[in-house]
Every structure is written in C-alpha cells, then in structure tokens.
Amino acid sequence: MSIIVNHVNYIYEEDTAMAHPALIDINLQIPEGQFIGLIGHTGSGKSTLIQHLNGLIKPTSGEIFYNNQDINEPGYNKKVLRSQVGLVFQYPEHQLFETDCFKDVCFGPKNMGLPKKEVELRAYTALKQVGFEDEYFYQSPFDLSGGQKRRVAIAGVLAMKPEVLILDEPTAGLDPKGREDILRLISDLHAKMRITVILVSHSMEDVADYVDRIIVMNKGRVAFDAPPKEVFAHYRELEEMELAAPQVTYCMQDLAAAGFDVDTSVTTLEEAKKEILKAFGKC
Amino acid sequence: MLRDITLGQYYRADSVIHRLDPRVKIVATFAFIISLFIVKNFIGYLIAGLFLAVCIRLSQVPPRFIFRGMKTIFFLLIITMVFNLFLTAGEPIFTFWKFQITKEGIKLAAMMGIRLVFLITGSSLMTLTTTPNNLTDGLESLLGPLKKVRVPVHEISMMMSIALRFIPILMEETDKIMKAQMARGADFESGSIINRAKNLVPLLVPLFISAFRRANDLAMAMEARCYRGGEGRTKMKPLIYKKRDFIAYLVIVLYLVLIVVMGRILFR
Numbered sequence: 001m002s003i004i005v006n007h008v009n010y011i012y013e014e015d016t017a018m019a020h021p022a023l024i025d026i027n028l029q030i031p032e033g034q035f036i037g038l039i040g041h042t043g044s045g046k047s048t049l050i051q052h053l054n055g056l057i058k059p060t061s062g063e064i065f066y067n068n069q070d071i072n073e074p075g076y077n078k079k080v081l082r083s084q085v086g087l088v089f090q091y092p093e094h095q096l097f098e099t100d101c102f103k104d105v106c107f108g109p110k111n112m113g114l115p116k117k118e119v120e121l122r123a124y125t126a127l128k129q130v131g132f133e134d135e136y137f138y139q140s141p142f143d144l145s146g147g148q149k150r151r152v153a154i155a156g157v158l159a160m161k162p163e164v165l166i167l168d169e170p171t172a173g174l175d176p177k178g179r180e181d182i183l184r185l186i187s188d189l190h191a192k193m194r195i196t197v198i199l200v201s202h203s204m205e206d207v208a209d210y211v212d213r214i215i216v217m218n219k220g221r222v223a224f225d226a227p228p229k230e231v232f233a234h235y236r237e238l239e240e241m242e243l244a245a246p247q248v249t250y251c252m253q254d255l256a257a258a259g260f261d262v263d264t265s266v267t268t269l270e271e272a273k274k275e276i277l278k279a280f281g282k283c
Numbered sequence: 284m285l286r287d288i289t290l291g292q293y294y295r296a297d298s299v300i301h302r303l304d305p306r307v308k309i310v311a312t313f314a315f316i317i318s319l320f321i322v323k324n325f326i327g328y329l330i331a332g333l334f335l336a337v338c339i340r341l342s343q344v345p346p347r348f349i350f351r352g353m354k355t356i357f358f359l360l361i362i363t364m365v366f367n368l369f370l371t372a373g374e375p376i377f378t379f380w381k382f383q384i385t386k387e388g389i390k391l392a393a394m395m396g397i398r399l400v401f402l403i404t405g406s407s408l409m410t411l412t413t414t415p416n417n418l419t420d421g422l423e424s425l426l427g428p429l430k431k432v433r434v435p436v437h438e439i440s441m442m443m444s445i446a447l448r449f450i451p452i453l454m455e456e457t458d459k460i461m462k463a464q465m466a467r468g469a470d471f472e473s474g475s476i477i478n479r480a481k482n483l484v485p486l487l488v489p490l491f492i493s494a495f496r497r498a499n500d501l502a503m504a505m506e507a508r509c510y511r512g513g514e515g516r517t518k519m520k521p522l523i524y525k526k527r528d529f530i531a532y533l534v535i536v537l538y539l540v541l542i543v544v545m546g547r548i549l550f551r
C-alpha cells in the first residue's frame with residue numbers, strides 16, 4: 001500500500017509557445033501511514049505534483065504506481081483510484097454546489113455507487129469527524145463562515161474513506177485561529193484513522209509541529225526529502241528557495257552562536273523551551 | 284477540451300501583425316469579411332486565401348493554433364453546407380428519393396464552406412494577435428464618432444474588454460472546479476446526453492457563484508479607484524499610427540481593389 005513516483009516530468013501547454021516544465025524528474029516513495037509535509041514557494045509545482053497522484057494529470061513522461069499498479073495504464077480504474085487517494089483542492093469551499101451541507105458531502109460517496117444508507121452514514125460520519133455541528137447539517141453551505149465551509153469541503157472528500165488524504169494549502173486565507181484548528185483537525189485525522197496524509201503548504205511553521213517527513217520542492221524539482229530536523233538544518237538553503245525554517249530554528253541557531261550549549265535541531269516550541277531551560281540550568 | 288476555443292484568446296509573439304495598430308487590424312478584418320461577400324468566383328477566393336495565408340505566416344501564430352478554433356464551428360459548417368447542397372434549385376446531376384443535388388448546389392455549398400472557414404480564420408487571427416485591451420481600445424477609437432449621437436461607446440467597450448479579460452480566467456476556473464469535482468468521483472465524459480447535462484450542475488453552480496463573486500469584487504475595486512465612466516478619461520497608452528500602419532492600410536486598399544477588379548474582369 002504505497003505510492004511510487006518514478007522519474008516523472010510534466011510540461012504545461014506542451015505544444016505551444018507557452019510550454020514550460022512544471023515538474024522535472026520527480027522520484028518519491030510514499031509508504032502507508034506517513035504524515036508528509038510538501039513544502040515549496042508559490043509556483044514550485046506542488047499542486048501539479050499532487051494532481052498526478054490521483055490521476056487528474058497524466059505525466060509527460062515517467063510513471064506513478066499506486067499499490068504496485070501503474071495508474072496511467074489503459075484500463076486502470078481512475079474513479080476507484082480517486083476515492084482511495086482523496087484530494088482536497090486549494091480553497092475547496094469553491095467547489096460546494098448543493099443546497100445543503102449534508103447533500104454536498106454525499107456527492108463523493110454517491111458517485112462511488114454506494115447504496116443510499118451507506119452514503120448517508122458516511123456523510124454523517126465525515127461531518128462529525130471534521131467537528132461539524134448537527135444544527136448546521138441542513139443549512140446552505142453558502143451561509144457558513146470560511147472555516148466552516150472548508151470543513152464541509154474536507155468532509156466531502158473524507159466521506160469517500162480515502163486511504164491517502166492529500167490537502168492543497170488547507171490553511172490558505174484563514175485567520176490564525178482557523179489555521180490552528182484545521183491543522184489540529186488534520187493531525188487528529190491522521191492519528192485516529194491511520195491514513196497517509198500529504199499536507200501541502202508554503203509555510204514550514206504550518207507543518208513543523210506535526211509531520212514525520214518534509215518534501216521540499218523548488219522550481220519543479222525535489223530539493224530535500226527528509227525528516228523535519230534534517231530539512232531545517234539546511235535553513236540557509238531554504239532561504240535561497242524563498243522559504244524559511246521555523247522561528248524556533250533561528251532562535252536556537254542564534255543561541256548556539258552566542259555560546260550557549262543547546263541542541264539546534266529541535267523543531268517545536270515545546271522542545272525549544274526544554275532546551276533553553278536546560279542551558280540556563282533551570283531543569 | 285476547453286482550451287480548443289481560440290476565439291478571444293491571445294497568442295503571444297512578436298510579429299509585424301502583432302505590432303500593428305489595433306484599428307488597422309479591425310478595419311482589415313472588416314475589409315476582409317466584406318471582400319468575402321463581394322467575391323463571386325474561385326479566383327477571388329484564391330486571392331483571399333493567399334492574402335490570409337500570408338497574414339498567418341507573418342503573424343508567427345502556428346496554423347495548428349488557428350484551426351483549433353474551427354472545431355467549435357464544425358457543426359455549423361456541416362449544416363450550412365448540407366442545406367446549400369440539397370436545397371438549391373438548378374440543373375440536377377444526382378437524384379435519389381426526394382433529394383436532388385444540383386450543379387448550382389455544389390458550387391454554393393463549396394462557396395459557403397470556404398466563406399465560413401475564411402471568416403472564422405480571419406477573425407481568429409485578429410483576436411490571436413491583439414490583446415483584448417488593445418482590441419477594445421481600437422474599437423472605442425473607431426466608434427468614437429458615434430458618441431455624438433449618444434451611443435455609450437466607452438461603456439460598451441469597457442464591458443467588452445472586461446468580458447474578454449474574463450474568458451481565460453473563467454476557463455481556468457472551470458478547469459479547476461472540474462478537477463475538484465472529478466476528485467470526488469464526478470464524471471463529465473460518459474453517459475447519455477441527459478445524464479451529462481445533469482452532471483454539469485456540480486460544475487455550473489460553483490462557476491456562476493465564482494463569476495458573480497469576481498464581478499462584485501471588480502465593481503468594488505473600480506469604484507474604490509473612482510471610476511466614473513469615459514468622460515475626460517485619458518489613456519496610459521494612447522493609440523498612435525506609425526508608418527507600418529499606413530503601409531498596412533495601403534495593402535488593404537490594394538487587396539480590395541484587386542478583388543473587385545478580378546471580379547469585373549472575369550464577369551465581363
């Protein structure tokens with residue numbers, strides 16, 4: 001149960017004067033159950049890459065395997081693939097169309113051809129999973145706040161019970177509280193349902209606390225692919241890619257440079273606090 | 284699929300045709316269309332075709348790109364030709380059951396077909412080589428005299444330029460929403476006609492909502508910058524004729540003269 005991306009290249013508008021490569025020789029292995037952060041500056045090819053993973057875009061060259069099967073082979077059932085590799089687009093609330101939230105969440109499982117009871121059960125469970133209150137179930141999705149709409153849209157994908165959940169910049173355009181809520185929700189989903197999660201973001205700060213592995217994209221290539229600690233150690237190179245390591249990394253680097261004996265590889269605020277207290281001999 | 288619609292889409296290149304003043308191109312396109320209706324013989328169509336081919340060549344737009352727009356009018360073309368083929372009275376050369384094909388019918392159908400193809404190709408070439416902004420600027424300037432008789436020329440051209448500007452945006456949006464719904468298992472490609480129409484609801488509702496949202500935002504942004512119509516409004520890049528534009532006008536006149544003269548000579 002895994003995704004393998006093998007030497008994938010992709011060129012947009014291939015046979016026009018506007019042709020430009022968006023992905024260059026991408027190789028990745030995504031085993032089951034990982035929580036992965038896919039990071040890159042705007043235009044680095046993150047959205048293009050994830051649309052390959054559920055077969056919405058066909059690579060110009062190279063292959064993508066899901067459970068050891070080439071997904072672009074003729075005869076491969078893409079509809080089933082898309083229910084297994086759930087993709088939540090950026091600003092997913094823009095895709096809502098039904099008269100009430102519940103019906104909208106039913107759309108995915110209904111397209112899978114499930115019986116009505118099963119569809120409704122899944123929709124109910126999914127809405128509950130994203131922490132949506134019963135009282136809003138039958139409201140028009142257009143009357144909700146931005147954060148709530150986004151939850152409904154995420155539930156719309158969760159209701160298909162995907163084995164891999166991919167979210168494209170799920171925190172874009174939300175206020176700090178909304179960001180925090182959505183990130184915690186995704187982290188909880190990963191912990192409880194044991195599904196593979198790929199979280200796309202352009203901010204290290206977003207993912208540092210949660211993910212097992214970070215893939216950094218730069219100009220269509222994979223620049224780094226390692227656990228957060230190793231990636232943040234390259235904070236100078238990250239800056240050249242117009243990314244930044246989390247504030248904690250900078251703080252610890254400065255402390256170490258000033259002669260304090262601290263571990264510069266910590267990534268979360270909690271770990272940093274411990275390190276600093278230790279260095280000052282308070283614990 | 285959606286990218287096949289080239290009408291109203293600009294192809295970026297740096298050619299003589301691209302650099303021409305938009306007014307020249309609009310006038311030339313009109314002259315060309317009129318010439319297609321003056322022409323009554325195949326020599327005329329040959330000249331028109333050559334003129335068009337030279338323009339396409341000069342524009343550096345790949346012909347593939349121009350003819351892609353043809354797919355969208357393919358049905359119209361077929362219907363027009365079939366009607367002309369069967370419904371023209373004259374000397375019959377082929378009859379079966381109630382239908383008959385006449386010599387005049389074949390000639391008319393061929394002419395209509397060529398006329399339609401040239402017409403679309405010619406106007407596609409104009410929109411492919413002129414940015415929407417330039418196009419409406421040119422139109423506004425050409426229609427300027429109508430302001431005297433209270434035609435809201437500025438408002439019309441502003442609406443046109445906004446509409447043209449929104450075509451690529453809406454196409455991109457359509458692409459995005461389509462993909463987002465496909466990720467939820469929507470199917471836009473198979474099924475009966477009725478089912479396919481039904482399946483468009485998840486695409487059209489978000490598309491309309493997004494169009495209204497964009498229109499609203501744009502109106503707000505224009506108002507915030509004190510837009511209040513065309514009265515006393517100056518341009519950042521006013522249209523000024525250059526030497527090449529006069530040469531182009533001359534070429535157009537020569538082309539028209541040639542077409543008319545050829546028609547006269549052959550019909551004497």
Ligand SMILES: Nc1ncnc2c1ncn2[C@@H]1O[C@H](COP(=O)(O)OP(=O)(O)O)[C@@H](O)[C@H]1O
Binds near residue numbers: 012022044
């Ligand atoms: N539909 C499209 N048509 C043409 N080019 C595109 C399209 N979508 C993205 N691109 C280009 O591909 C590159 C990668 O874009 P994208 O994958 O959206 O990056 P990211 O999600 O990391 O911001 C960019 O240079 C972008 O301009």
Ligand SMILES: [Mg+2]
Binds near residue numbers: 046168
């Ligand atoms: Mg993106």
